Amino acid sequence: MIPSVHRLLAGLLCLAAAHAPAIAQSAFPTKPIELVVPYPAGGGTDVLARAFALAATKHLPQPMIVINKPGAAGAIGWADVLNGKDPGYKVAVLATDLMTQPNMGLTKITYEDFTPIARLNYDPAALTVRADAPWNTVEEFIAAARKGDFRVGNGGNGSTWHLAAAAIEDKTGVKFNHVPFSGANPAALTxxxxxxxxxxxxxxxxxxxxxxxxxxILALMSDHRIKGFESVPTFKERGLDIQIGTWRGLGVPKGTPSDIVATLRQAAAKTAQEQSLRDALDKQNMGYAYADGDAFYAVMARDHAFYRSLIQKLGLKGQ
Incomplete structure (x- = not known):
């Protein structure tokens, strides 16, 4: 009887050993994760993504590889992530354009297509001109714009930065010639x-x-002056209550398995505390603004409603 027990135990051990590698290999992630930036290299979103990917090496067993897929104010990159076939291996860098694009009727992709991982950053919009431009205040710029055909660049039609310029038009009555680019960096270079x-x-x-x-920078679209730009006034100080900016965070397609989402959220929470990430943001004067998955979702829902109202007010839908 004892030999039979031994044989049974031996058989069970062999069976467990045979399945152990398969169980170990099924743990997420087992290969590099694509961190998709829906904007060109060199902009703030790209800087944040690369700093995050580097800092995340301490908290994930596989590296994050930054992939730039610019175009359509973020929609091309987000569509690429949503069309991914391997859950968890394409993570999107989300930005406020995800709130403006669908509300303008430019894409069917919305924040509800994603499960949020974490918000990492927030930065206000700014009105920026060349250093040798003859205008040194918002008032001087607006006065000159009333007399000429001023071209104002943004990060793409329907982008947050497009809405920022449109908000100036709404508050002042001036009209701009809006010039869309695939991101902030090409707009700045132009x-x-x-x-x-x-x-x-x-x-x-x-x-x-x-x-x-x-x-x-002539003025910031913030309710207060910000670190690194203490000498720059806000539009509010100039009598124009315009508060528009962008946040950046991470998300995966809705329906991604909960265990994968949990792994990414845990890694993001730990990575957000890494000093190297904070230093990278400080170096670029980017604002740190961490929020976990649930809090991030609440921010997106609130901003979606805000931009829907603004776009309707300005009559921009479909432009």
Whole structure:
């Protein structure tokens, strides 16, 4: 009888051993994860993604590989993630354009198509011109814009930065010639070349050019002055209550298995505490603003409603 027990135990051990590798190999992730940036390299979203991917190496057994898929104010990159066939291996960098694009009727992709992992950052929009431009205040810029055909660059038709310029029009009655780009960086480069009069991207995305003395920020679309730009007034100080900016965070397609979402959320929470990530944001004067998955979802729902109301008010849907 005892030999039979031994044989039974031996058989069970062999069976367990045979299945152990399969169980170990099924743990997520077993291969590199694509971190999809829906904007060109060089902009604030790209900087954040690369800093996050580097810091996350301490908290994930596989690396995150940053992939830039720009176009349509983020919609091309987000569609790429939503069309991924391997759950969890394509993570999207989400941004506020996800709130504006569907409300303008430019895409059917909405925040509800994603399960949020975490928000990492928030930056207000800024009105930026060349350093040698003759305008040094918002008032001077608006007065000049009333007399000429001012070209104002943004991060794409229907982007947050498009809405930022449109909000200036709404508050002042001035009319701009809106010039869309595939992201903030190409818009800034075109401004540097003197081909447009201004851009309305985030202060963080023009920081290096401002520090180099090539561009200057006339005002921020924030309710208070921000770190790194203490000398720059807000639109509110100038009598124009305009508060628009962008957040950036991470998300995966809705329906991603809960265990994978949990792994990514845990890794994101730990990565957000890494000093290297904070230092990278500080270097670019980007605002740190961590929020976990549930809190991030609440932010997206609130902002979706805000931009829907703004877009309807300005009559921008379908443009």
């Amino acid at each position: 401004l540097l070349g003197g081909h447009i009069e201004a851009i309305t991207v985030s202060a963080a995305e023009v920081y290096t050019h401002v520090a180099a003395g090539k561009l200057k």
